[in-house]
């Protein structure tokens with residue numbers, strides 16, 4: 001064990017002195033995650049999805065009002081609605097099957113009937129924050145749907161008159177209304193009644209619906225408040241971690257080849273060591289480095305970008321699994337090339353492809369379905385899932401087990417193959 | 427200390443080492459002399475178990491095979507191609523490899539101090555080794571080989587590309603190590619080195635051991651006659667003879683002997699006598 005530690009310590013020392021290696025394992029991933037975080041948080045709307053947005057709805061209200069609204073959503077081509085229970089809804093989102101869940105809480109139907117109630121229809125939207133662009137669109141569409149009703153009402157002065165009267169009656173019955181608000185509503189609502197009548201009579205004004213446009217935007221913000229505030233850095237940092245880990249993997253894979261070409265491997269062979277020591281030392285150094293890189297990166301994200309992991313224990317579990325997988329991959333890479341250049345080339349080519357199909361460059365959710373399916377062969381996909389599961393997908397331990405076990409399997413298979421192929425001299 | 431019996435190793439069709447047998451006793455400095463490609467490095471690699479012979483046998487310190495971990499601790503090797511971590515300092519290199527040899531704590535520190543001092547790198551030991559000159563790197567390569575005080579030390583062309591000063595320093599160290607009872611195998615294609623350092627020399631060419639003996643005996647056996655080189659009557663003459671003094675007297679009787687010197691046959695002439703080729707042409 002002493003020899004393995006000495007070997008690992010030597011490798012860590014060499015890595016620290018390798019400025020390019022340091023750049024690719026720490027600086028580049030942090031830069032990547034930060035930059036793409038900034039870009040993604042600036043992104044809004046613009047999803048070109050052809051089908052409807054996949055959404056799961058939960059009707060907690062169970063009133064005619066809520067049922068009617070859900071039917072409207074089902075009928076509209078903008079959405080692809082799936083009905084479900086609360087528990088399943090969360091899972092569907094976390095697993096990425098749907099973009100969001102929408103919960104219509106108790107009182108939704110009633111609130112919706114009362115346009116001037118001070119309680120806006122409270123809808124809870126739970127989203128997959130990695131799909132920010134689509135989420136913005138979802139909010140817009142949902143708001144529009146909610147307001148179709150309002151618009152409809154406003155074009156009809158009789159509906160307005162009825163609503164105003166009802167609201168005034170309710171207002172009289174409510175006690176905990178601030179005097180200022182009460183006074184405002186008492187003047188505004190009767191005035192609105194007169195106003196809507198006048199607008200409807202005047203053909204040139206285009207009716208009340210034009211006048212209400214500004215109000216639409218307010219309601220969007222009401223809906224937004226109900227949406228969990230999402231942190232795009234929670235998406236870009238897992239990706240950054242993967243880049244850092246891949247940087248380590250490449251660096252250590254190449255380092256074994258360099259030892260071969262520089263002749264230091266011969267010295268190791270002549271020392272009272274066996275291959276277990278040498279490969280073990282390499283693996284240990286690689287493992288310690290990937291764990292460190294992943295930890296430093298996620299801490300950076302937590303401290304600087306306020307990422308709030310769901311569970312630190314699961315995060316540790318994810319990071320360990322990712323590190324073990326990539327230690328195995330490192331082992332396999334280290335026997336792939338004969339020269340430093342060929343090993344480096346092969347290493348980065350493999351990493352690039354793995355990253356590309358595994359969602360390391362562009363979150364998988366943005367890619368077409370078949371690409372997402374192909375991604376399952378990439379350790380990068382499972383790595384991202386393992387880390388995201390602990391940072392924002394809120395995976396249970398059972399859910400964490402799938403990516404972690406896949407990663408462990410990848411690690412063991414690659415390590416075994418690599419270690420078997422390892423020869424002292426080429 | 428080191429016994430090679432009937433070793434054979436081929437790379438493809440090239441017989442790099444061809445039925446080679448050697449017996450090197452404890453405390454000897456043994457020279458393996460031959461031109462490039464003669465099979466010296468292959469012999470060294472076979473001796474330390476880096477490569478497996480096609481046939482034949484290696485035994486170290488009685489009966490140990492060099493592949494045995496316990497036997498490896500007794501061996502130190504300075505490979506022909508430098509084997510050091512360039513990004514680490516000289517001291518870090520020596521410390522690392524000495525630790526792999528099982529040294530720990532105070533013993534480790536003492537051994538590293540000794541080795542750095544021994545090769546004359548103590549004042550530069552904390553510099554990165556990629557900042558060292560070629561000669562310093564060679565000396566570091568040597569320091570790594572000796573830090574764990576091996577009983578058997580194999581030096582594969584330790585003076586290639588080394589400045590004369592470093593070279594002399596290395597020679598001194600080797601002779602000091604012999605004083606301490608270390609058995610040394612020294613390969614070279616410089617016959618002066620073999621002649622100066624080695625108790626016995628084996629001459630190798632094409633993977634075969636052509637001759638093996640003390641330098642004087644080799645010269646006596648294969649070196650041919652001594653040469654008298656003289657200037658007589660304004661003419662330069664070279665005469666090979668058994669008795670130079672008689673030859674000089676003969677010359678003086680025939681005319682004016684202006685200048686003269688006598689050349690003893692060297693290992694160079696031994697090699698020439700054995701192979702018909704010159705060692706230096708390679």
Ligand SMILES: Nc1ncnc2c1ncn2[C@@H]1O[C@H](COP(=O)(O)OP(=O)(O)O)[C@@H](O)[C@H]1O
Nearest residue numbers: 437440442460461462463464465466467468469
């Ligand atoms: N790994 C190898 N693969 C193929 N040929 C080799 C290898 N090592 C040595 N040889 C060949 O074996 C012969 C002896 O080489 P070597 O032992 O290095 O000679 P020396 O050290 O005396 O210069 C040479 O012809 C060389 O080309």
Ligand SMILES: [Mg+2]
Nearest residue numbers: 466467506583
């Ligand atoms: Mg050689």
